[in-house]
Amino acid sequence: MRAVPQQAEESQARQDVRPLTGNEAIARGAWEAGVRVAAAYPGTPSTEILESLAEYPAEDVHAQWSTNEKVALDVAIGASFAGARALAAMKHVGLNVAADAFMSQAYIGANGGLVLAVCDDPGIHSSQNEQDSRIFGQLAGVPVLEPSDAQEALDLTRLAFEISERFDTMVIVRGTTRLSHTRSPVAVGERSAPPARGFVEDPGKNVMIPAHARRRHVAVVEREAKLKAYLETAPINRWETGAANFGVITAGTCYPYVREVLPNASVLKLGASWPLPEALIKRYCESVERLFVVEELEPVIEREVRALGFRAEGKEFFPRVGEFSPEIVRAGFEKAGVLAPRAHKRAWTPEPLARPPVLCAGCPHTSSFMAVRASGARVAGDIGCYTLACLDPLRGLDTTVSMGSSIGNAIGIWRGGETRPVLATIGDSTFLHAGIPGLIDAVYNQANITVLILDNHVTAMTGGQDHPGTGKTLRGEESPRVDYEALARAVGVKWVRTVDSYDLAAMYQNLREAIAHRGVSVLISNRPCVLDPVKIKGPALAVDNEQCNACQSCMNLGCPALTWGDDTFEARHKVKIDGSLCIGCTLCAQVCSVDCIKPAAKVNS
Amino acid sequence: MSGPKTSRSSLEGEKNRPAAAAAAAREPMNVLIVGVGGQGVIMVSKALAWLAQSKGFEVKQSEVHGMAKRGGSVFSHVRFGAQVFSPTIPQGEADILVALEWAEGLRWLPYLKAESGIFICDTKRIVPPFACLNRRPGAPLRYSRETPAEVKAHVAEGYAVDATAMAERLGNERAANVVLIGALSSALEFSAAEWEKAISAFVPKKTVAVNLEAFRLGRAWIDEARTESPQAEASPEPRLPGAEAPVQVRLEITRAWCKSCDICVKVCPERCLRLDAERIAELTDPAKCTGCRLCEFLCPDFAIRVHREASPERDGARA
Ligand SMILES: Cc1ncc(C[n+]2csc(CCOP(=O)(O)OP(=O)(O)O)c2C)c(N)n1
Ligand code: SF4
Ligand code: SF4
Numbered sequence: 001m002r003a004v005p006q007q008a009e010e011s012q013a014r015q016d017v018r019p020l021t022g023n024e025a026i027a028r029g030a031w032e033a034g035v036r037v038a039a040a041y042p043g044t045p046s047t048e049i050l051e052s053l054a055e056y057p058a059e060d061v062h063a064q065w066s067t068n069e070k071v072a073l074d075v076a077i078g079a080s081f082a083g084a085r086a087l088a089a090m091k092h093v094g095l096n097v098a099a100d101a102f103m104s105q106a107y108i109g110a111n112g113g114l115v116l117a118v119c120d121d122p123g124i125h126s127s128q129n130e131q132d133s134r135i136f137g138q139l140a141g142v143p144v145l146e147p148s149d150a151q152e153a154l155d156l157t158r159l160a161f162e163i164s165e166r167f168d169t170m171v172i173v174r175g176t177t178r179l180s181h182t183r184s185p186v187a188v189g190e191r192s193a194p195p196a197r198g199f200v201e202d203p204g205k206n207v208m209i210p211a212h213a214r215r216r217h218v219a220v221v222e223r224e225a226k227l228k229a230y231l232e233t234a235p236i237n238r239w240e241t242g243a244a245n246f247g248v249i250t251a252g253t254c255y256p257y258v259r260e261v262l263p264n265a266s267v268l269k270l271g272a273s274w275p276l277p278e279a280l281i282k283r284y285c286e287s288v289e290r291l292f293v294v295e296e297l298e299p300v301i302e303r304e305v306r307a308l309g310f311r312a313e314g315k316e317f318f319p320r321v322g323e324f325s326p327e328i329v330r331a332g333f334e335k336a337g338v339l340a341p342r343a344h345k346r347a348w349t350p351e352p353l354a355r356p357p358v359l360c361a362g363c364p365h366t367s368s369f370m371a372v373r374a375s376g377a378r379v380a381g382d383i384g385c386y387t388l389a390c391l392d393p394l395r396g397l398d399t400t401v402s403m404g405s406s407i408g409n410a411i412g413i414w415r416g417g418e419t420r421p422v423l424a425t426i427g428d429s430t431f432l433h434a435g436i437p438g439l440i441d442a443v444y445n446q447a448n449i450t451v452l453i454l455d456n457h458v459t460a461m462t463g464g465q466d467h468p469g470t471g472k473t474l475r476g477e478e479s480p481r482v483d484y485e486a487l488a489r490a491v492g493v494k495w496v497r498t499v500d501s502y503d504l505a506a507m508y509q510n511l512r513e514a515i516a517h518r519g520v521s522v523l524i525s526n527r528p529c530v531l532d533p534v535k536i537k538g539p540a541l542a543v544d545n546e547q548c549n550a551c552q553s554c555m556n557l558g559c560p561a562l563t564w565g566d567d568t569f570e571a572r573h574k575v576k577i578d579g580s581l582c583i584g585c586t587l588c589a590q591v592c593s594v595d596c597i598k599p600a601a602k603v604n605s
Numbered sequence: 606m607s608g609p610k611t612s613r614s615s616l617e618g619e620k621n622r623p624a625a626a627a628a629a630a631r632e633p634m635n636v637l638i639v640g641v642g643g644q645g646v647i648m649v650s651k652a653l654a655w656l657a658q659s660k661g662f663e664v665k666q667s668e669v670h671g672m673a674k675r676g677g678s679v680f681s682h683v684r685f686g687a688q689v690f691s692p693t694i695p696q697g698e699a700d701i702l703v704a705l706e707w708a709e710g711l712r713w714l715p716y717l718k719a720e721s722g723i724f725i726c727d728t729k730r731i732v733p734p735f736a737c738l739n740r741r742p743g744a745p746l747r748y749s750r751e752t753p754a755e756v757k758a759h760v761a762e763g764y765a766v767d768a769t770a771m772a773e774r775l776g777n778e779r780a781a782n783v784v785l786i787g788a789l790s791s792a793l794e795f796s797a798a799e800w801e802k803a804i805s806a807f808v809p810k811k812t813v814a815v816n817l818e819a820f821r822l823g824r825a826w827i828d829e830a831r832t833e834s835p836q837a838e839a840s841p842e843p844r845l846p847g848a849e850a851p852v853q854v855r856l857e858i859t860r861a862w863c864k865s866c867d868i869c870v871k872v873c874p875e876r877c878l879r880l881d882a883e884r885i886a887e888l889t890d891p892a893k894c895t896g897c898r899l900c901e902f903l904c905p906d907f908a909i910r911v912h913r914e915a916s917p918e919r920d921g922a923r924a
Contacts, residue, residue, distance in 0.1 A: 019658050019666070045669075125669045138640065149665075149692075182667040182692040183651075185658060253692075260691035326695040347697060347715040350751045350761040353708040355641070355733045357677035374871055388675065392738055551897040552740045554875040560676045563732040564746050571742030572895055573851055578731075580778055593872070595900050 022179035025150040029157025033069040034193025037074035038078035042462040043091030044126040045180035046119035067434040069094035070388035079113040083197030089117040106140035107216035110169035114163035123323030132297035137274040141220040144274040146252035236271025247288030257329040285310040361561035362583035364501035364527035369396035371507040377423040380409035384427035404434025428461035443492040456529040464532020488522040495521035538584030547596035554588035633686035635694040638706030645782035650681035656803040657685035667692035708749040729769040782820035787823020802881035855912040860910035869900035
């Protein structure tokens, strides 16, 4: 993805103010700070950080997709050991995967500046939960910087590298979906890479055996005190004066909402939401009669302010769940009696149409889940585009927990006494991310389950990123492809087969055989995603309206190119195909009971 | 069809712009662009944001990617002015709502300013699979039934334009979003030449020519619509598949003839058949059976017959 088209970039080069998203600005900030190594696993909303870093020269920065977030963080930690400035980027739940390395690294500290960009997803636009990553900072004693717009995303990322080296700590730059995906003007600077520091041999600091770790824990506590002292006067914590009747402490993307509804109020805007500058907060609290804390998700700042002995009002007015908006912040201040309620003029609101995301027309997962449904199995699902198969009409999976959980869940479901055949369905990227240990576990513990690997040759859900199974790196260089069949055999799976996802009969038949096999069987359904890396569009099919008996067989695919036409048969709607959406996968023709779906050219002639 | 005549004069037609933009210097101008994944909502908002920034405004453009891409509803907030705080437009504060799809336009109506908001909407209907879930005989399609005339009566200034048909006539259906940019351009104070520069920067190189044509067409269309009386530019009323007389469906299963092959269970599109304890076909949920006759056709032993009888009281069929 490009930041802005080339032309646009050139015309604005003079003033060097560019419209960047928060993610692009974080990448820019890292590049300007002289980052040498960057690694990530894709995850909405963080994905574009690495994608835009990969647009800077390869001589400046090595940018890579890692197999999962833990590996990504380990790579960045390694680079920091080697004395290079390093960045790892991930979505909030990615930090759960990387948490083990994260917690130990907090003790070790940083040689080369080490920055962890974590993007939270308040409102759960595209995630499995909405946890608050700031608490990880608290837990580990690692500072958390919170940009409120793209300009700050750049500035705070640069600053994060300096803080990291100065205080010997990893630094979190915490964003949210709104920051990541909002474009606003950013004044960019030049790259100023500090000289490489080289590896520093210091086992007492770098090797976490108990004796060393005990001492390092002391260092963490001392470091936190030093950071607090620094943040007392650091300009990133900004006191914006206003009337004394009330004041607001806020941070990150909540700040613009507060300013939107209270343009002139007294505000203490924190650039770092952890650790907190206690003296500054004390002085601020004493300067106002009433104190509000406005923060999305958990009351992290509010609790700290209360612990300092001040009466802070927050979560009773501003919800602990979901994403904020100017409306929500206004409603909170209205409820608190600070703003006069606005007369609500109820707009004319037609009943909205339900339009959840669906699998694309021709998505290869469609046929996999047609077969899964026909198999009558209990299905442990996983995370990816195929999770959408849980909705009508496919309704093909029973559970989804977290990336890679499907296989372990399937083992447990089977051990737990499920009488139906048990199936795990897992995407290629997810399988590599965290599915392999589960598969080994299944073989080792002699489970009787079937694993269906949905190989669409890409990480589709997050926008089509490469992974070790695609044969390409982030920068598009060729690299070895993982051979799933060989991998499954190597860990001891006896029944392994690959099948073309667009051959429905073969899908049904092979899945049936896989399930019949006693022990672990692995079936790989194989077809590229129709959206990424290249858009696939074959000649469209059409329905012969005369012959269609409106049986609705094809409507079970949930293909968005299939809708009801104007005619009916026995009071049921006949089907028509939107030729602009149809990619010609033929799945609907394969399930048509009267063979009336054919190439559009034939039907129309 | 009241397709607008292609007019070349729009390039100079700077008269007639709604005053909405004039206020942008003081209060941010709020433009909400909505549609369905894949229609080009983001491209439209990027072009607008870029243009506004090139004129020295502070611009915030906010959207949410991810799940929304897969055919879900997509929206992008563009705000510009001397100073802009919130990246999102508060409800009821959009100056202009541009919708690339009919039902999506309706969804976001509450965001439009009640007294002065301008509504520009493609009459294109993208009917999601979810609208076709109730398959019982006589059940209606679940798509918005409001007509352009009805919607126009409820907004300060409304335009329903068949942008997709216009783009199709230019030979590229995908240029429909740029037709809408043309219509939008008429409500803002940037010059046509500036818009064309922005469009050229954001559409694929090979399609610049057709997109510029689409832009001029959209701009000419709305200039014309704004000078003519509102009724004159009625758009084609989308016709929705209706419902037929309700019927009662009854399955007759002859147990003695069923040989437990389970073909009917596998083919039933509604998944309402199964083999019972004695492995004989049985209907699990009569309410789900649509009477499609697939089981009747495909049972090798004629063990299933479908009866359809007129029924006044079957629910869901009255609509
Ligand atoms: C721990 C974690 N990291 C990242 C994500 C974001 N994410 C959701 S689905 C997905 C990948 C899906 O790829 P794949 O398994 O190949 O399925 P596809 O979408 O291609 O069908 C990712 C990275 C997540 N939800 N959780
Ligand atoms: S993006 Fe690819 S994998 Fe995802 S729904 Fe579309 S075709 Fe399927
Ligand atoms: S061939 Fe059928 S199932 Fe495949 S994309 Fe076209 S309409 Fe959809």
